[in-house]
Amino acid sequence: MIKFFRKIRQKLLSENKFSKYLIYAIGEIVLVVIGILIALQINNWNEENKKKALMITNIKSIAEDILADIYDIQEVNMSLDKQVVxxxxxxxxLESENRFIADSLKFIMAFNSFTTTPIISESSNTWNFLNSSGTVSEFPDSKLLKLLQDYYKNFNDITTNFTNSGNPVRLELRKLKYELFSDTEHRKFFPTKSPKAPSFEVYNSIFEDNRILPLCRFIGSTAYYFEGEFTSVKSEAEIILDYINKKYK
Structure with missing residues (x-):
C-alpha cells in the first residue's frame, strides 16, 4: 500500500502536476489522521471495556463480602436470641420473692449465656479499596452505589454501637461470674459438653449480689434491641445481593 501511494506521488511530480499533488498530499494526511483517530478510538474502547470488566469483578467481590456479612449476622443473632430467651x-x-428454680441446670445455662460476647466485623475489603483508590467515583450504577453506601454506613454504625455498648457489659458479667463461683463449681456447667448443675452456693451468690440483676436486665434489653438492628441491616444486605444477582449475573 505504501509503495502504491509512493508511485502516485512520483508520477504526479514527474508530470509537474503540483496542484494535484498538493491535493493528494492533503488527502493522504487526512487519511493518516483518520487512521490515528480510529486507532485511538479502538484503544479507548478497549480500555473502557477493561474498566467495565474490572468494575463488574469488584461488584461480584462485594457480593461475596456481603454474603459473608450475612452469615456473621446470622451467627450473632443466634447468640442474641438465646440471650433474649x-x-x-x-x-x-431473680425479681421474684421466693426465687424458686424449677430446673437448676436450665437456669444456670441460661444465666451463663449472658456472658457470651458475639463478635462481628464487616467484610468490606473490596468496598474499602474502591473508596481509598477513588475508583468508587467511577461507579457505573448509581442505584447500587446508593444501596452500598447506606448499607456499609448502617452496618458500621450498628457494629460500633454494639461493640462499645453491648459487649462491655457482657464482659463485666463474665468477669463477675469468675469472681463469684469457684473454679470447681464453674467447670460443672462451663466449658463442658455434659453440663451439670453446680452446688447451692453458686445460686446463692447470684441471688445475693446486687450487681447481677441490673446486668442481666441490660444484657436482655440490648440483646432484643440489637437483634432487631442486625436483622434490619441483614435485610439491606439481602436486597443488595438480589439486585447484583439479577443485574450482574
Whole structure:
C-alpha cells in the first residue's frame, strides 16, 4: 500500500502536476489522521471495556463480602436470641420473692449465656479499596452505589454501637461470674459438653449480689434491641445481593 501511494506521488511530480499533488498530499494526511483517530478510538474502547470488566469483578467481590456479612449476622443473632430467651426466663426468677428454680441446670445455662460476647466485623475489603483508590467515583450504577453506601454506613454504625455498648457489659458479667463461683463449681456447667448443675452456693451468690440483676436486665434489653438492628441491616444486605444477582449475573 505504501509503495502504491509512493508511485502516485512520483508520477504526479514527474508530470509537474503540483496542484494535484498538493491535493493528494492533503488527502493522504487526512487519511493518516483518520487512521490515528480510529486507532485511538479502538484503544479507548478497549480500555473502557477493561474498566467495565474490572468494575463488574469488584461488584461480584462485594457480593461475596456481603454474603459473608450475612452469615456473621446470622451467627450473632443466634447468640442474641438465646440471650433474649434467657432473659425472659432468668430475670423473673431473680425479681421474684421466693426465687424458686424449677430446673437448676436450665437456669444456670441460661444465666451463663449472658456472658457470651458475639463478635462481628464487616467484610468490606473490596468496598474499602474502591473508596481509598477513588475508583468508587467511577461507579457505573448509581442505584447500587446508593444501596452500598447506606448499607456499609448502617452496618458500621450498628457494629460500633454494639461493640462499645453491648459487649462491655457482657464482659463485666463474665468477669463477675469468675469472681463469684469457684473454679470447681464453674467447670460443672462451663466449658463442658455434659453440663451439670453446680452446688447451692453458686445460686446463692447470684441471688445475693446486687450487681447481677441490673446486668442481666441490660444484657436482655440490648440483646432484643440489637437483634432487631442486625436483622434490619441483614435485610439491606439481602436486597443488595438480589439486585447484583439479577443485574450482574
Amino acid at each position: 434467657a432473659a425472659n426466663y432468668v430475670i423473673p426468677i
